[in-house]
Amino acid sequence: MRKPEVVLGKENVEKNKYRKGLWSPEEDEKLMRYMLNNGQGCWSDIARNAGLQRCGKSCRLRWINYLRPDLKRGAFSPQEEELIVHLHSLIGNRWSQIASRLPGRTDNEIKNFWNSTLKKRLKNNLSSSPYNHESSDPRLDMMFGGIMATQEHDIMSMNMSMDSSSTSSSSSQLPFSATGHNSFDSSSMPFLDNNFEMASVAGATNGFLQAPLTDMGMGMGMRMEERFSYGNLEAQRSMELERDVLCLPHEEMMNPPLMNNRSNFDQYLGTNEQNMNVEEMFGDMGSHGQLQESLKMGNEWDLESFMQDMSSFPHFL
DNA sequence: AAAGAAAGCAACCGCTCCCGG
């Protein structure tokens, strides 16, 4: 972005029709006026009809991230922060889904906030004492697991000589290990008190945590150093153990479907739920019926339903 | 006060999904 435009050849002619870079107040006004008068439609038409020398994509982004009248500006409140942290711990980098739970906030805004503020705060927390669970902000302890899992993902995947494409999806990089009650390292989430048992967490996440199982050793309550040092043999052992815990067919564990896009991921959920004993896997979450029901039915995971369930947990909503 | 570093943020890029022809 915002690089000087370079005309190199024919193929760039189309691209160079459009302006790039920061929006001027005039452009903003044009787009704003057009949108308010005509409403949303085909973005390339909007760009043209509004008299903007921008591509539709650029207009869409500008509208969604900046001009939309319902946008809330300013710093994130502690509640919003907490919600972001929590949602991210559950669904990973699905910013648009997270944004949909925060009225007036955009996915871009949340993503930036996460990458700049929260991630760094976590890092600091981490460097001072990686396994110190008496940190000032317990939420960060929870995030610790998530972020590290995410950052480790590529390394672990490479280590296992798995299909590299499976490493490209952030959607599959979910922080909790789906290892069931026994192996879940609850000490990494000290903020979860009795209102939110680990059994519930493990259960609630099991439904959509098949993907990280490709990250051998991501679960099992292992420390990061231990996971890093794991060779293939150890990794295979832990994989087998996880397979047993999850009752996954061996073939599926050995050849997990590629998780390089959301469809595959969701599809995978649909296929694996039949392998799970939902009551067993969900533990106490069984009383939070909608999510369980959704998974039983093989539905795509439904954030709305889940958040309704989560609303009974005083920590978050 | 100046320079360099860090943080914040807007916007682009590349990819996938979805839908209509």
Next chain:
DNA sequence: TCCGGGAGCGGTTGCTTTCTT
């Protein structure tokens, strides 16, 4: 069923602002 275009998403870049030395 295939193909192309539009929309949406997440990752990344790089400019601007703020902080630190």
